[in-house]
Amino acid sequence: MHIFKTKPTAAPLGHESERVDARGAYRIAVDPERRLPREVLAAQLHTLLAVSGDEIGSRPSDLIEYAQRWSRQAAARHSELFDRYREDNAVYEVLVRRTVLGCAPLASMAGAWLQWLTCSGTCEDEFALRTLALYATDLGAGHARRSRGQTYLSLMRATRLSDYAEPIARLAADPRIPDRAFTLPATLLLASRLPSEFTAEIIGADLCLRAVATLPALAPLATHLPTATDWVRLAFDTAPGEEGPGALRRCLELAETLAADPDRAVRMVRGFRWALYQLEEWDNALFDELHRACDPAVEMAELVRARAREAHVYHHDFVLAGRSLSDWFTEARTDPGPLVRALADSRLIRPGRPDASPLITTLVAENGRMFRVFTDNDLAVIRRWIAALPTETPAASNVGRSTPPPPLSLIGLHRPHGPGATPMGIREAYHLLHAREQTDALHHYAAGYVRNWLDRVRETEVHLPTTWEPTGLRTWLLDQHDRHAVEYDSCDEPLPTREELIAESVQLAPMILIDGAWLQGFTDYSLASTEIGFSLFATYWDELGNSELRLNHPLIYRRLLGDMGINLPPTASKEFADWDGFDDKAFAVPVYWLSLSRYPQSFVPELLGLNLAIELSGVGGTYRRMRRSHASHGFDTRFIDIHSTIDNVSTGHSAWASDAVDIYLATVTGTGGAGAADQAWQRVRTGYAALDPVAIGL
Template sequence: MSAPTVAAAPSRATRTPSTAAEAARTVYGKVVDPEAALPAGRLLTEIRTELEGSLDPDGGLDALRRRAADWSAAETLQYQELREGLAPDTREVLVRRTALACAPLSLMSGAWLQWLSSPGNGDDPAVLAVLALYAADLGVGAPRASRGDAYLPVLRQLDISENAVPARRLTADQRIDDGHFRLAALLLAMSRRPDDFLPEILGADLCLRSVGLLPALTLVRAERPTITRWDVVDPATARGEGRTGTDLAQSAVEAVIARDGEEARTRISTGFRWALAALREWSGRLHTELTEACDPVFEMAELMRLRAREGSVYHHDYALEGRQLSDWLKECQTDPRPMLAALSRSRLVRPGAPGQSMLVTGLVGEKGRMFRVFSPEDLGVVRRWIGSLSGPAEGTPEAGAPLAPARPLALSAWRPEDGGTPPADVREAYHLLLNRTDTPAVRAYAREYVHGWLGRSRHGIDDSSMALPEQWTPQGLRPWLVDMHDQHSEAFEQGAEQELPSRDELIDSTVQLAPLTLIDGAWIKGFTDYEHASSEIGHSLFDTYWDELGNGQADLNHPLIYREVLIEMGFDLPPTASRAFAAYDGFRDGSFELPVYWLSIGRFPQTFMPEVLGLNLAMELSGVGGTYRRARLALKKYGFSTRFVDIHNTVDNVATGHSAWAADAIDTYLSSITASQGAGALDAAWQRVRTGYRSLNPPSGFRARQAGRRAARDAVKGR
């Protein structure tokens, strides 16, 4: 029998994972958390160093876009050439590997835009242009309609989706090389510091849309053209009849440049050049990996390395060429080549004949010692490797040159260097909480504030005239919602003859409500987070947030419409995000208490999800059918615009509007609780929803406030 060749085990399978690549995987797992808080300090410095490290010439954004498109076209040809002439089973290997390699970026496509809007800038036309881009990526208005959700069927149809949802689980998938997380991890890390990186994020985003469908994915699309809607996966395309993703991105870039000037253009170009360089590096590494994976020895060596640690605990009583198999497996963790060569010479393997090889027949059968050790996917790898052998191996060939390691991300820099100082009072808290970024001290203040407010809201709830029923039923809240609307209407009709407030009283209440109303939607800002914004529970909350800010149009933006009324009344207030606004002496301190609660609870969409859902229902239902109608009469009487209350009385309606969506979100949430955790968990969750509902207008007596202080103290102790 002729001497066979056991090809050199690929470098990626034989080298120890680098600390740098592992860091990228870990960072990815942290920054996909909806409550992630990226600290200031050395980590930001590292990100800036990374961004400014590209050696590509600038040449302006138009030139950069052409360069990105040209690279994409050329790189696509490289992947097409790689696919040509391969056997079907080898093409299948490449399809699966490519789909997994692209998953960290594609499952979160557009997520880096998730925090670019905030209560402090929600009336900024440039931010509205960014929000329009993000809403298109999400497929706003429908659950599971995001570009990332369109990628999920690719993994599902290939039977490799077990770690895909939620995105944090993806870091546990050892089939994905650590380096494939790096680009997405940095983009998502920047998204958690929008005040520091907004122009760079937009530049990187424009680059990705100029590239279009990732070149590697054209290989998957060619093999599986109907596996998903590839037009949605491609970030450059339009959603429905809307503008293309590239056009929306370009509009957002132009709006930011118009607002911030040439410095913004420079920083946008920096982000673009970094993203293009990072894409080139990543795609080149992936192409090398796929080229190596065409050889079955590559996947076999990789499989042995990944399984060796667990296997080395056993097999002390089995010898392979005079050594315990457990010892071979220990060595295999860093270099699988010697064991592969020995295994190919053993009685467990018939080179070229997997069907006659004990390694994939008797040993893994129901009575075999390795039953269920290998998954069906693993067994396919072993069979292909055996089928590629032509006879007993002689010697161990040298490995090829190793892949260049990914450049490092220092995890030690994740620790905040300074906890900061908590807000001195409610006005300072309002100002600091308007932005997405914060310090540990501000974040701790917000959490304590929420616990205190909810403790006050829970006080005496069972003895109160709580509108929500004591128990939730599977029939849902829609019938209750209609009853409440009828009550609001009846109360309005009965009080129609009541005297309206005086002009001065109307103006005063309008001004005092400004800190609240100018941050419309602040309580649900956490549901702009990518996975929440497209989920069955959260998509309607994002849709509500999108409506509050005018669907990307300044003339429909609720804060701007409210400012028009204030100007009619003679009050041209400072910008909401400015310190001057929070310090304005025309506001009473008490006018900031509820807004600070909104701003605080909006930071914790996971921790306080039931309470946010209840608060959202209370907020959306509060004025429909009654209060808005009465406010309209007062505004009209004194000659002020009624547009603000008119638009809320329509968009908040109980049939197809925000109130209906709020009720449906609660029903969806509680139904999921029932299905996964049972009746006991359902009762606890419903009580939390009821507390959230009451938190819009909690009791204000001494005992209630005392209960709130006690809850806040307990929260501090529990940290």
């Protein structure tokens, strides 16, 4: 089934050493801190996305209908293949194994292409917030290990195929997965790292995948292995707690919003058509692989090819059909068919009788020359091949000569990003750091800013315990809440005047209008549903109102400023950073937040400490005083009230923050011992101290 008039133009070629294949691109794309060559990558992705397919229409509804029809037809084809071999356990196991592995690169990162479409620069934008809400359905927001990818991991575990599945970058090293399986997800994930360039295309591709729902190759598994995983969760079109295709409806709304703008509409449709083309090509290749693998000789040929490079070293003295076995293996690296046929005719094999064949009896026994050379799965492949061999000499076949589809080949992903411009002062840094993408200059600025900030607070005393105990921080958290309450009750400091309150509120704006920004690194798919990251993502999502504009903290604060007579430019604009009503020092803390958020792996302990300090800082005392101040001058207290509740120390952000620290330290203790945990705890303490601008000398 082919629906496209032309195929994508190949990406521009360069030096061989610069080429990155689909596996390499996938490995690069899943790294949340990886810097990419923006201009080089963007040009290649635009070329790859140039697919013709006018005959499928351009209206979102027409696109969806076409994709759904294709998905049903493709699923029926896969189901028919499975049904054909329902009673043949050996073939059935091959089909299951190859299907699960073949779908793994895409299904393990389902929805990840939406990961960077929201950031501090778009946290007040309705479209971005609706996109974040859609992405939250993929993550299973608020619950650990509930992303669609984690659900697929449970299928891989149930079928005992998860050897390379964690961390996700290792999946690219799984030799059992065909190269072609990485093309679609790698391209989408790379595009996700350039959101300002490819938002429309990403939404179009996402709409296609939502319309397809369950990957066609997985349809028979849902029928044959109904308890292996949560199959409803693996359907791209579903959303937790919603009836029917809730995720598809949400994505369609986003697509219709884009369709109102002619340029973005064209790009959205381009993304949809490209994704459908890639799905069709990949599914055709997978089906062909499955169909061929029903022949035991195909799997045997693949096993021989996989082992040929290593094996040719050890078999110079063994002669097979008049040739050194080493010579056979050299040839088998590109064409294993002749060696497979020669083995079938050799004394190592008894056709139809695996238990009598020396290749898998005496040779692999404890005293055999090939002891432990083959895995259990390898031996199963060889057994199946021998069992299927006819007792009479078969006709020659083309086993092992299939032509793979053209590989993804990208150039320059390992090149430096490009120098870019170093921020000329803290205001320009604030403006530039709102974007997810970064130049080398911005990377060095942000990393240096974080290290310098941390160095200046490293010896600062904080209220955290000097050592972390496995009992956790919950008791300490309650003690701090009590301390804040006592300090509030004993404070007789006069309330600020109206003018003082407005002036203070204005200087806090660069920080509060990016509420949650320190956590935006944990929107990354590989982090957002982990035991540590799920609550950090949930906190970030809460700060933005769970995508409800009326609950969005930056927007609530803007309305408060408006009541005070202060109307500021958009937060991510240069005009905002240059506004002369701000003092330069008003940008110091938010620039630290924005810089730190770029390193959700390198500075995990410091980030956890900062998060705990921020979420705890107001509860019990400061928020109560702020409420009195605002109420006394007739200003809305909504911003303060909402933080007083959601930051609470029992079930709110403060509790989540302390739990995240405890989980992290328990994990470090379990893997690195007490010494590693103590070092990590000191870094948490430093991160906690880093909230205090007084400690920095501001």
